[in-house]
Amino acid sequence: MSFSLAIVGRPNVGKSTLFNRLVGRRLALVDDQPGVTRDLREGEAKLGDLRFTVIDTAGLEEATDESLQGRMRKLTERAVDMADICLFMIDARAGVLPADEVFADILRKRAKHVILAANKAEGQAGESGLLEAFSLGLGEPLRLSAEHGEGMPDLYAVLQPLAEEFDERAAAEAPEVDVELTEEEQELGEGEDIGGESREFTFDKPLQIAVVGRPNAGKSTLINKLLGEDRLLTGPEAGITRDSISVTMDWNGVPVRVFDTAGMRKKAKVQEKLEKLSVADGLRAVKFAEVVVVLLDVSIPFEQQDLRIADLAEREGRAVVVAVNKWDTETDKSNKAKELREEFARLLPQLRGAQLVTVSAVTGKNLDKLQEAILHAHAIWNRRVSTSRLNNWLGAMTEAHPPPAPGGRRIKLRYMTQVKARPPQFVVMCSHPDELNDSYKRYLVNGLREDFDMPGTPIRLFFRSQADKNPYKNKTKSTPSRLRKHLGKDRADAPKVKKQRPPKK
Known part of the structure; x- marks a missing residue:
């Protein structure tokens, strides 16, 4: 999915009809009665060779109170803030109404692209x-008919350059992961030290950090404390943060970009469409981060959802x-800290040694x-070890603990190198390798962590079969062709001798 498109407008202008056409299925209810759609609905859209996320929203109402219409409007405004592009629809047969002018002014201020x-x-x-x-002052309008599919090529022509722009921006902002090592880096000399350090951080390419965790763990409060100001909305209620918000700042001389993500609950408890969008946005933030900070609540640490979040970050290779x-609310700090470290080692063995x-x-x-723990984890994440070592x-x-011999066949580990x-x-x-x-494999991974000082970082270990380069493999013993040729000539010139049977005794 290269970008997200939110369809907004007054009630009954055809938003759900266009949504169904883009996703290719009748997912959204459509009726002549206005106000059928109330919740946000997300789908995977296809338009030519474009693949993107389309969001069907409730009709924009002028109500701003806590009534149903007011809450529906807040949901739509949240979708406007989250989406990369907003498609503002009006009813061409009804013309431009005063409500359209009000909402056009809102989109002009809040939306990234309209x-x-x-x-x-x-x-x-x-x-x-x-x-x-x-x-309305929003540029040249597209002439559409969602019911009959007219105007889709024009919509494609407008979306294509924006999609390329978002792809380029995503590629520029994405961290450099799975870096291929050159042959020189793989073949470091015997006397070389273990290489790999944190890169130089600048405001153009800062250290990217994602703060993830369950709702009400204090993620937004933590980032506000780092900023020194209340930029992010906080409160005692769980689930205030809805979308991932990135903040760039100078953290004690280190340029960093911190992603504040929505709290992630268990999948079975996530029912609202908006919360599903928020969790998906948080998962994207993990992919864009270099270091993931899993924030726990000291009163209920290491719940099942905390373990899932930490395991997700490890599987993403961060x-x-x-x-x-x-921690300020804890009374028995010494015993609690010991208990936390024991639970961490027991429940998350795949992150053994993480701080x-x-x-x-x-x-x-x-x-x-x-901050020290984050910088140390980033340096280990860049670890490079010489092939000779x-x-x-x-x-x-292998001498201390030889590999197993399944079926009596001994497995030989011949050669090892770091490739990324x-x-x-x-x-x-x-x-x-399949046997x-x-x-x-865990024995080797744990040994790499301990002997090469790589605690906590994800380690990828692959086993491949080394092809035997023996040219005579799978060839039967036979006489060389040139010798067979000469022998054939000699046999042809030689007189034929009739074999005689030995006399019977």
Whole structure:
């Protein structure tokens, strides 16, 4: 999905009809009665070769109170803030109404990109409304008919350059992960130290951090404390943050970009469309981050959802730091810290050795230690080990604990090298790689963590079969062709001798 498109407008202008046409199915209810759509509906849209997320919204109402119409309007405004592009639809047959002018002014201030479309413009009935749409000041309107599929090529022509722009921006903002190592980096000399350090951070390319966790863990409060101002909305209610908000700042001399994400609840409890969008936006923030800070609540740490979030960050290949918030409310700090570290080692073995920091977002306690842990995790994430050291280490590991011999066939680990960094990725050339069990793989991964100082970072270890380069493999023993040729000539010239049977005794 390259971008998200929110369809907004007054009730009964044809938003759900266009939504159904873009997704290719009748997902949204359509009726002549206005106000059928109330919740946000998300779908995977296809338009030519474009693939994007389309959001059907409730009709924009002028109500701003806590009534049903007011709450529906707030949901739509939230979708406007979240979407990359807003398609503002008017009814070409009804013309431009005063409500359209009010909402056009709202979109002009809040939306990133606005595309104006005059729907129901088929035939002569929509000509006057199409001309009136120019008065909204949102550029040339598109002439559409969602019911009959007219105007789709024009919509494609407008979306295509914007899609390319979003793809380029996403590629520029995405962190450089799975970095291929050159042959020189793989073949470091015997005397070289273990390489790989944090890159130089600038405001053009800052250190990207995502703060994730369950609702009401204190993510927004923590970022406000780092900023020194109440920029993000906070409160005692859970689920205030809806979309991922990135903030760029100078954190004690280090340019960083911090993503504040929505709280992630269990999938079974996520029912509202908006919350589903918020969780999906948080998952995208994890993919754009280099270091993921899993924020826990000290009163209920390491719940099942916390473990899922940490495991997600590890599977995405990001450096992970675990921070336990609201430490100022804990009375028995020494015993609690010991208990937390024991639970962390037991419940998250895939992040063995990752740093656990106790912080207080309200008082700012230990935020300097959190920064040190993040920078240390990023440096380990960039770890590079020489091939000579790896092979010496592999020989010692196999000598101490030889690999298993399934079916009596011994597995030989011949060669090992690091092929990528961010996170560290290693390849072992061996015989019968499919028969190597998981326990022996974990034995090697844990050894890499301990012997090469890579605690907590995700380690990718792959086993490949090394092709035997013996040219005579699978060839039967036979006489060389040139010798067979000469022997054939000699046999042809030789006189034929009739074989005689030995006399019977």
